[in-house]
Amino acid sequence: MTADPPAGQDRRLTRHADVRAVLADPRFLVPAAPAAQPVAVRPGTGMAWLRGAVSRFSNGAEHTRRRARAVGLLDALDPARLRREAYDRTRAELAGQARVEVMTRIARRVPVGVLATRLGVPEEWREEVVAAVTAMAAAYHLPLAADASPTGDAADAAVGVLGAALGVALGEGEAPEPGLLAAVAGVLIQACDATAGLVGNALAAVTRMPADPALRWPVEVLLAETLRWDPPVRLTRRVAAEDAMAGTVPVPAGAVLVLDLAAAKRDPEVFPDPHRFDPSRFDPARFRQGRGGGGGHLGFGDGLRPCPGERAALALAAGIVEAALGHRLADPEIPYEPSPNLRVPARLCLQDPERLQAPTNCRTRESAEGPR
Ligand code: HEM
Secondary structure (H helix, E strand, O other), X not given: OOOOOOOOOOEEEOOHHHHHHHHOOOOEEOOOOOOOOOOOOOOOOHHHHHHHHOOOOOOHHHHHHHHHHHHHHHHOOOHHHHHHHHHHXXXXXXXXXXXXXXXXXXXOHHHHHHHHHHOOOOHHHHHHHHHHHHHHHHHOOOOHHHHHOHHHHHHHHHHHHHHHHXXXXXXXXXXXXXXXXXXXXXXXXXXXXXXXXXXXXXXXXXXXXXXXXXXXXXXXXXXXXXXXXXXXXXXXXXXXXXXXXXXXXXXXXXXXXXXXXXXXXXOOOOOOOOOOOOHHHOOHHHHHOOOOHHHHOOOXXXXXXXXXXXXXXXXXXXXXXXXXXXXXXXXXXXXEOOOOOEOOEOOOEEEOHHHOOOOOOOEOXXXXXXXX
8 A cells, every 4th residue: 555645755655565575676775874975984983884884774785795794693692592581680670679660671771781792792891882772773763963962972982882892802902893893783773672662562562461361372472463563663664776566556766665564564454353462363383483484463574684683582572571471560651752663662660469568669770779
């Protein structure tokens, strides 16, 4: 489904079949990095360099080479270990607390921290690198002009923090070669907000379900249905390199397409009764064996350049959600971060039903409320 847009606006595709067709068609490219204007950049420093060096904003042979490097890093990870570490760290955050604010305490800190240490960041740099990755992720998709803002400065400095942390792991006085820094940064940044959204949206959905254990679904299908029903990544873009068909729709060269992943996941031609949260759509046996392949939910993209972090993201999110099962939402009103393409809760407070008599403030900060 698409409409001719008013002048200056992008075309939006919402049909599942059209979105899949475009994602599989090599005539549709990823738009250039926001920092594509000529700027003086020193390799290995700052966001303008980083955006120009990651796989996410590149095409063709350059994309193939950079993506292979990211895939190499991710393939070396053991999903069972990621899941166990995410579970243990989440349990430690929740232990003894009546209420915990998940988005500040867990949703980024746990997955990014676990991934960073598995990718070579020394344990003592973990928290600093989590903060650095969070700053880089916030600036990743912003236009270059935003680099003049304090956010841009903080993100530029954050690239240096990650470089320094990886340098410590390499040895005295070493700096990671720029290609390695770009690959590790690209992986951690992609993991940061999207996984936080998956964790937050899954917990929001799960904690609203009836508490009856008979209705308890395997965490794998809860995540699959969250990715369909309330996906953290709502849209992505492609630009037509030549005149082409977007599914059944002709698109002129140069036109930018907005692929509305969230709408496609509620396409009634593919998902009957699409607005209902219903984990039974997904077969637990397939997902338990790691053969889910997304079940058509498009949560991790599709076609020529799907998310290479799917296995890691699902392992980390499964560990976190599993550790929080049994907790309830302390406040049903969930505010969301302002974002054109992501849906990530800004605040999500969980409470332990067995500690309802305890003080009711939501644990958000270390200093005021005791050790981790
Ligand atoms: C451990 C966590 C994750 C890692 C390491 C990761 C890594 C990546 C990387 C490196 C890319 C760029 C691929 C390329 O340029 O070819 C990517 C793309 C993508 N990721 Fe992830 N990701 C993670 C979590 C997630 C999550 C939780 C979601 C959504 C629920 C997600 C959705 C996507 C999508 C939709 C794309 C493709 C965008 C497009 O086609 O334009 N990722 N991811």
